[in-house]
Amino acid sequence: MSQHSLARRVAAMAGASAVLVALAGCSTPAATGDPAQAAPGVSDDTVTIGAHTPLTGPAAAGYSSISAAATAYFDYLNDQGGVHGRSIEYLVKDDGYNPATTQTVVRELVQEDEVFAIVNGLGTPTHTAVLDYLNQNEVPDLFVASGSTSWNQPEKYPLTFGFNADYVVEGAALAQYAADEYPGKKVCLLGQDDDFGDEMIEGAQLALGEDGLTAVERYSVSNQDVAAQIGALKAAGCEINILGTINGFTALALGTAAQLGWFPMWFSSSSGADYPTLIGYLGEDVGPKLLQGFVGTNYLPALGGDSEWVALFQQINDEYNDGAPFDGNTIYGMSVAYLFAEALEAAGENPTRTSLIEAVQSGELAGNGILPLSFSEDSHAAYLGVGISVVDQGVQDYVGATYAVEGGEVTAVEQAPVALSGEGVPGS
Structure with a gap:
């Protein structure tokens, strides 16, 4: 780090x-x-x-x-x-x-x-x-x-x-999951052109090394067109794309890639990984197909759990x-x-x-x-840690892989969910 x-x-x-x-x-x-x-x-x-x-x-x-x-x-x-x-x-x-x-x-x-x-x-x-x-x-x-x-x-x-x-944690966790589960794949990143993107890149490099990302592209929320960025990632031969994107631009990235006939794996920060929200953007007809296998991070109780x-x-x-x-x-x-x-x-x-x-x-x-x-x-x-979720047949849930990032190190850890008490009323 x-x-x-x-x-x-x-x-x-x-x-x-x-x-x-x-x-x-x-x-x-x-x-x-x-x-x-x-x-x-x-x-x-x-x-x-x-x-x-x-x-x-x-x-x-x-x-x-x-x-x-x-x-x-x-x-x-x-x-x-x-x-x-x-x-x-x-x-x-x-x-x-x-x-x-x-x-x-x-x-x-x-x-x-x-x-x-x-x-x-x-x-x-x-x-x-x-x-x-x-x-x-x-x-x-x-x-x-x-x-x-x-x-x-x-x-x-x-x-x-x-x-x-934080985005360093999320970028590192997604990149480490890519390295652990899909060794040898070309990993790339599309990030927002501010601290969000900067820190996702920093986290990914923490896990993969300074030269671990095959290609990096940036976007601005003021421009609703990412065709150039997606085209560049495709041309670079990217197989896994890490996304430092808000939900609307996650959907835009997937939709644009599909229009180009390109279907890589997508790994997203929690800020742009909510399945129902993405379906709202992509539509019920094509959304479920494009999001099958979609990887995200989370640190709260999962919708599909x-x-x-x-x-x-x-x-x-x-x-x-x-x-x-x-x-x-x-x-x-x-x-x-x-x-x-x-x-x-x-x-x-x-x-x-x-x-x-x-x-x-x-x-x-x-x-x-x-x-x-x-x-x-x-x-x-x-x-300081996140779990990895994957969409399978419309259900977004944890798959067991969980990573913590501290002191510049990415470490696999066990989840320790907080149990519900007092019907969700503190002090009761």
Whole structure:
């Protein structure tokens, strides 16, 4: 792994401690025991949090359902009594996957809506645009919906924590799986032209070596045409293509290749690997054929598995989400919401921004993933490993291969799924 990524995994404790001290100073009214004075966004009976997400624009079809699923989980939780007697109000604002709009809506959430925290802001280029702002204004920035390693810089951004397994981890896991299961195949990569693509490449090279990728192509979300990139990969003789793509561009890549009569193997980051979403793009006629054998990464309960978490989330979706389709994005959104509820419960009866951050980095949160959470004072990454999923006859499930990436090494590990408890209500 490159030095800059390794540096991001090693925190400067003094920076984090200084900001926590500053936060504590801002939150001293909590000592009175009056929850209404505990922190912005906290009243006697509610906790208000916010998020930016693409409800419109190029990423909406793949990701707009995440915030709806999170809202449905919070509605379910509120009907069970909420957390420490408070209901959670989740304010979701559309940024269209446009960084300039992200800046506007996040400022509205912080300055006008006075949210307690930003939770699961979505996108690498979009959230990067508000990273400094949130930390400078001492707003907890939790569980970012992106795998950029930028979120794991506790010395620079002590209030920011990721949720996704980072892209270095995903790129390394996919490349290692390719090397383990298909030795000798030509492995290539198509990646977004930002940190997403950069770090997928870095991860793949971690597993395969600096010269291990036969060809690399990049795309921009502003250009809905990848014919040149797919043509170049085909010409290079690529047999396995690793994708650092959002769902829409995953589908675009597969569809474009099919039009060229080219059918290589496709290995995708979790950000672009949700089977039902891809079927929505590709259509029921050709989608199942193009996606047979499609390889992805995941770190949450799998849609095609028999997890009790999936059964609970299906029930919540049916009752609280207006009959919306149930897919991997639904599981993702409810998993994030559950983790925030768990952190809020651990933050105490009169939560402050300080106690919330301390709860997240305590190392005691469990989440609901297939591997333990990695949060601590010196790591703001959620998952340092992923499982490999494969689509078979329309079912997307784990195949057993699971990889962790730490200290520059890619290692095969065993899954350790977190069991459902308390009907998905923290503290019950």
